[in-house]
Amino acid sequence: MSTPTKEAATLEVTPSAGEIKKAGNKSTILRVLFYLLVAVIIVFNLFPFVWALLSSFRPSSELFSTQLLPKALTLDHYAAVFKDPRFVNSLFNSVFIAGCTVLIALGLGSVCAYALGRLPFRFKGPVLYLVLTMTMFPTISILPGLFVMLRFLYLFNTRQGLILSYLIFTMPFTIWVMTQYFRSLPKELEEAAYVDGASPFKVFWDILLPLTMPGLVSTGLLAFIAAWNEFLFALTFTVTDTMKTVPVVISQFSGATSFEQPWGSIMAGSMVVTIPLVILVMIFQYRIVEGLTAGAVKG
Amino acid sequence: MIKEIDLYARQKRLAWYLITPSVIVVLAIIAYPTIQVLVNSFLKYKLDEGPQGFVGLSNYAFVLSDPDWWSAVSVTLIFTVVSVVLESVLGLVIAMVANSKFKGRTLLRVAILVPWAIPTVVSSQVWRWMVNDIYGVVNIVLTDLHILPQKIAWLATPATALPVIIAVDVWKATPFMALLLLAGLQLIPKDLYEAGSIDGASKVRQFWAITLPLVTPTLLVALIFRTLDALRVFDIFYVMVGGQGNLATMAVYNQQQLISFLDAGVGSATSVIILIIIMLFVILYTRFSRTSFE
Numbered sequence: 001m002s003t004p005t006k007e008a009a010t011l012e013v014t015p016s017a018g019e020i021k022k023a024g025n026k027s028t029i030l031r032v033l034f035y036l037l038v039a040v041i042i043v044f045n046l047f048p049f050v051w052a053l054l055s056s057f058r059p060s061s062e063l064f065s066t067q068l069l070p071k072a073l074t075l076d077h078y079a080a081v082f083k084d085p086r087f088v089n090s091l092f093n094s095v096f097i098a099g100c101t102v103l104i105a106l107g108l109g110s111v112c113a114y115a116l117g118r119l120p121f122r123f124k125g126p127v128l129y130l131v132l133t134m135t136m137f138p139t140i141s142i143l144p145g146l147f148v149m150l151r152f153l154y155l156f157n158t159r160q161g162l163i164l165s166y167l168i169f170t171m172p173f174t175i176w177v178m179t180q181y182f183r184s185l186p187k188e189l190e191e192a193a194y195v196d197g198a199s200p201f202k203v204f205w206d207i208l209l210p211l212t213m214p215g216l217v218s219t220g221l222l223a224f225i226a227a228w229n230e231f232l233f234a235l236t237f238t239v240t241d242t243m244k245t246v247p248v249v250i251s252q253f254s255g256a257t258s259f260e261q262p263w264g265s266i267m268a269g270s271m272v273v274t275i276p277l278v279i280l281v282m283i284f285q286y287r288i289v290e291g292l293t294a295g296a297v298k299g
Numbered sequence: 300m301i302k303e304i305d306l307y308a309r310q311k312r313l314a315w316y317l318i319t320p321s322v323i324v325v326l327a328i329i330a331y332p333t334i335q336v337l338v339n340s341f342l343k344y345k346l347d348e349g350p351q352g353f354v355g356l357s358n359y360a361f362v363l364s365d366p367d368w369w370s371a372v373s374v375t376l377i378f379t380v381v382s383v384v385l386e387s388v389l390g391l392v393i394a395m396v397a398n399s400k401f402k403g404r405t406l407l408r409v410a411i412l413v414p415w416a417i418p419t420v421v422s423s424q425v426w427r428w429m430v431n432d433i434y435g436v437v438n439i440v441l442t443d444l445h446i447l448p449q450k451i452a453w454l455a456t457p458a459t460a461l462p463v464i465i466a467v468d469v470w471k472a473t474p475f476m477a478l479l480l481l482a483g484l485q486l487i488p489k490d491l492y493e494a495g496s497i498d499g500a501s502k503v504r505q506f507w508a509i510t511l512p513l514v515t516p517t518l519l520v521a522l523i524f525r526t527l528d529a530l531r532v533f534d535i536f537y538v539m540v541g542g543q544g545n546l547a548t549m550a551v552y553n554q555q556q557l558i559s560f561l562d563a564g565v566g567s568a569t570s571v572i573i574l575i576i577i578m579l580f581v582i583l584y585t586r587f588s589r590t591s592f593e
Contacts, residue, residue, distance in 0.1 A: 034399075044470070045410045048414070108320050111317040120310055121314040138530070140549075142335075143566070144335070145567065146332040168328050194306060229420075236557065246418075251537070270424055270425060277418075281413065281416045293482040
């Protein structure tokens with residue numbers, strides 16, 4: 001991204017050649033310790049993931065050994081998982097539910113954020129305050145009320161019911177983060193268009209919305225991850241296997257007896273759910289960090 | 300002039316049109332269930348029988364006199380305090396490492412995002428596998444290194460299960476803490492450290508005199524986020540110890556009242572009590588930090 005400035009910063013903090021010579025051994029030891037710390041952090045963060053990944057490829061006979069690298073690799077567990085209609089079904093449910101949640105939250109939330117960030121509106125302060133409060137609202141505290149409401153609307157044990165309940169945490173988050181994005185855009189952009197006689201909606205649609213695309217992508221991604229990972233609502237508001245989402249099915253994987261856990265399948269299923277997220281994180285790491293910290297640090 | 304007033308009026312009208320749908324949706328899905336919870340907490344309300352009428356505070360009395368509830372409260376509080384403290388300290392260490400310039404910085408940043416992105420249910424299953432009593436890698440490594448005399452059934456008793464659960468949460472949530480703190484660290488002007496070096500302040504002294512005071516506002520915000528999350532913890536406990544026995548949290552207790560005992564009255568009362576406890580923490584934090592959210 002901004003390599004030149006980063007290098008300039010590096011030059012500032014790097015000690016001069018003379019200093020390094022003087023410090024000599026001490027700085028070498030410090031540098032070794034520093035890289036050791038970096039290595040510890042990386043191993044600590046990645047080991048469980050790597051271990052699960054290796055376990056998912058180990059043949060059942062070898063699953064109960066602790067050699068770091070498996071002697072043989074197999075796709076048996078993945079085949080088993082994809083032959084399980086419960087898992088495949090839940091995969092579809094999760095994609096559908098998280099996808100619809102994100103589309104609705106972004107569609108409604110971003111226009112609301114435009115109004116809150118850019119247009120004159122008398123109750124702007126209170127509305128923003130309310131939105132921020134709601135981003136931190138504990139979902140457990142409305143669980144019984146939501147349960148009763150979904151039953152009343154005949155949405156209990158349906159995908160629509162879950163989508164509706166997922167808007168509870170995705171909508172306030174989307175509105176809050178997108179409002180920050182709209183606010184950060186320079187004012188001159190729309191003034192020129194207004195002088196040319198464009199309507200406020202046209203200004204939003206043709207000028208501002210395309211500029212907030214990066215914001216929409218990172219907000220959408222974070223909302224998708226939140227919906228994809230959600231467990232409490234999915235567990236509480238679904239009963240039949242056909243309606244369950246992936247986290248619920250993974251939590252309920254069990255073997256022939258309660259003593260015999262199908263660890264290979266659990267790990268394979270876990271990896272199927274996790275690897276797309278890890279790839280997304282690698283591609284969009286800057287955007288994700290930006291979106292995650294946008295609300296918190298400025299707020 | 301007329302045109303400007305006209306534009307202002309049109310902008311105001313558009314603002315109403317754009318905000319209304321979101322407000323309606325949010326009110327419907329957050330305000331309505333909240334009111335339901337408040338009302339139902341005063342009713343005898345079994346889900347299979349429907350609302351049976353007003354019973355005053357007896358649902359609250361039931362919860363507050365239930366030893367299982369108080370056990371859940373203490374489990375949740377211990378979990379919250381220990382995990383949030385550990386996450387703050389480790390998060391600050393990782394943030395400071397990630398904030399210095401070195402080769403492989405990008406790898407570090409990707410590595411710390413991985414635990415955060417993994418669904419909590421998956422992390423819980425992975426760790427359950429790692430601490431498996433017979434085949435778990437943790438037991439095998441620890442016995443091979445003679446740190447443990449024999450393999451332990453980690454999740455069988457609260458004394459060992461709670462530390463494992465806290466470890467999983469620390470593993471999963473420290474990245475979030477580190478990222479927020481990293482953003483806070485990047486706001487600290489570089490010349491402060493230069494001035495410090497010129498004045499001969501050691502790195503340690505610079506940390507206490509510059510880094511820590513200036514990162515404190517970010518730390519407090521991150522603490523609020525993490526504390527609120529930890530107080531409503533559900534997934535890890537539910538998956539790792541099945542929510543059974545003496546290791547249920549407040550959220551697990553609440554969900555069980557609703558689903559296992561089909562009691563919307565007691566469940567709602569529990570929800571209200573949890574909300575009050577969480578609000579107390581928020582008040583405590585805002586008092587302590589004397590910052591408002593505006």
